[in-house]
Amino acid sequence: MDTNSFVLKGSVCYNTSPQEVRCVEGGYAVCVDGVSAGVFEQLPERFAALPLVDCGDQLIVPGMSDIHIHAPQYAFRGLGMDLELLDWLNTHTFPEEAHYADPSYAERAYDIFASDLRRSPTTRAVVFGTMHVEATELLMDKLEATGLATYVGKVNMDRNGGENLEEDTAQSAADTRRWLSDVADRYDRTAPIITPRFTPSVTDELMAQLADIAREQHLPVQSHLSENPSECGWVKELCPWSSCYGDAYDHFGLLGPRTVMAHCIYSDETETELLRATGTYVAHCPQSNAQLSSGIAPIRRYLDLGMNVGLGTDVAGGANLSMFRCMADAVAVSKLRWRLVDESLPALTTQEALWLATAGGGSFFGRVGSLAEGYEFDALVLDDSKIRTPRELGVWERLERYVYLAEEGGSLTRKYVSGRQIDLS
């Protein structure tokens, strides 16, 4: 008998489109061999023999994908929030990341990161490590043990990293190949992703070699794009040949539907079209973009263009790990952008924020981010009974409140990735 087949009964809620949400009170979400067989108002006879988990009145929603987070920065989230991107990198981030040359530091730090991520609403994540091969493998070991599904990248950076955090170009490429060989076939749900830090940290020569490796080994790619005006100006100086910052990646073949580019706040028309045409994923990181004084990305425009967009907490640019907080932040900054930057782009709705956190980012992992039939069965069960109100609320209203108030009384009681239950203790 397959223990990966079962039924969850509760108040089910998931997006059927970016704008629309289906809610079924007292519904049945059916998992067969780790894949959703659909959500039903009455349990179909053919599933009657499956074990049933009665979640009572709790909310059942799709798992959430955090498609941009820096594992080594978890150690200093909430600190040093007084600087802009480039100064913040030099003052806080690079010195912290240099510690990961020491495996015992990495062990302590990644142990905390992995166990906190395990207990968070995140089911899948696209993760930056550091440039250190040993520490990155250790991170992958720990993430594999959580049961979550992740992409993890050894970071490449062969310029502008300062004394303790800069690789030799050839060594960076060689280390990357060594790392990939080490981790090949080592994990069930943890996979490598090619990770040039960002153009200011990676020479054209290394960028070309990383693109070769990604192509040869059919690997996905993650990096940063158009986060901050000073960064954008710097890339223009570093790559005078490029038509836009995005072109500094695309020129090497690094954009496409298996690439995540974080931020994309200052993408002009050329760059937006490049991202759209290549199917590149935009990781929207609303809290980080506020905390590092970067700005607010035009996510409404990206959605309207049918682009691939998801959410990232971008710890430690963003301090908070919770994808619910990330959703609330996405809605809030979209309203400020409407008011302060461009009234032609309406704010995001909470429904759209839920879509970004689930199906939007989830699709980077395949058929992930919905409870509709055929999707990997990634699910969260949420207890909102301590978020009290005298009102009678419908399922959607309860979930809407949970997005804003998860941290004030919400409780994640169960979590599944491809039908496997995650230990939340």
Added chain:
Amino acid sequence: MDTNSFVLKGSVCYNTSPQEVRCVEGGYAVCVDGVSAGVFEQLPERFAALPLVDCGDQLIVPGMSDIHIHAPQYAFRGLGMDLELLDWLNTHTFPEEAHYADPSYAERAYDIFASDLRRSPTTRAVVFGTMHVEATELLMDKLEATGLATYVGKVNMDRNGGENLEEDTAQSAADTRRWLSDVADRYDRTAPIITPRFTPSVTDELMAQLADIAREQHLPVQSHLSENPSECGWVKELCPWSSCYGDAYDHFGLLGPRTVMAHCIYSDETETELLRATGTYVAHCPQSNAQLSSGIAPIRRYLDLGMNVGLGTDVAGGANLSMFRCMADAVAVSKLRWRLVDESLPALTTQEALWLATAGGGSFFGRVGSLAEGYEFDALVLDDSKIRTPRELGVWERLERYVYLAEEGGSLTRKYVSGRQIDLS
């Protein structure tokens, strides 16, 4: 023996100015008869006989004042976040507030509000009720029982409230007098505050009568000011005689150092000078101002001018009750304001946000918001041990992290108001 005299030992942290914070690791915060006798590195001999509460390594900080919050809106926080101010008022707020004509609804709703506020980091609050006298008295009864110190207002609104939420002018004034007579001498730490909702809800005639009552009975005042461009335009139509929106209150003598005006996002030079010259308090409500698409107030400018400024959660314009979240939001939006609106006004620091939440808003209650000698002994004890990191952190870094990560593992373990311990169960 006075049980209101004791010593707290732990990592003490409080502002000595808006920009500066004093931290004493393993320090002694001394409370004598409910008033701070100071914070010491070694316990002075004269306090050696006082009972000592050893808080170990926990953080000890001043209590926090939420100087703008709507108790009746607590029931729908996190809902209906898709509208701007005026539509939100008509669609969500006014219909909800109309329920408070029913004392049994008010009983259920205010029971939840008061008990959640009791367990929050807030020690003092300036609170809007509804226009209903009975419900407002019930709210005051419940707040008194929490042990917190609050100002609570019966709301006045004799125009533009719609069918179920609009008072007759004479009745509004008479109800206010009846309410004030009912609550006179009824409470130790719960006091009435005159509360014209905002100019669009209050005729000039009623505004004048409220000003008379405030003057006769020496009462403080709270209202809203310059929150939203449509609101500001409306006030210009309603009070064509006023030099600015603020003048629509000042004309009646309603501004001054015992008045809180929430928001002040769109205050022009005339209005800012009016607020400064009168010593009126600005309640900065960063999350609400984002969620209702209002904008971002120029708090840096108000601080530079030496104005009275504090923080408000403005539930339910803001969804979150936590003053730590409010601080983090204040810093975040100040960075977006710097980037998107006015690069001449630097962002707020976390130190300044702490000052706003403690001494800034606290001074509305008298000598409140610091652990320095002579202040009312309002204090919080915070356990940050579950906000794990592999780093060694100093006291200020721990507190800085707590501001951003309170909701992800922080725990309020003790709370005092004027030396009286609050039940957090």
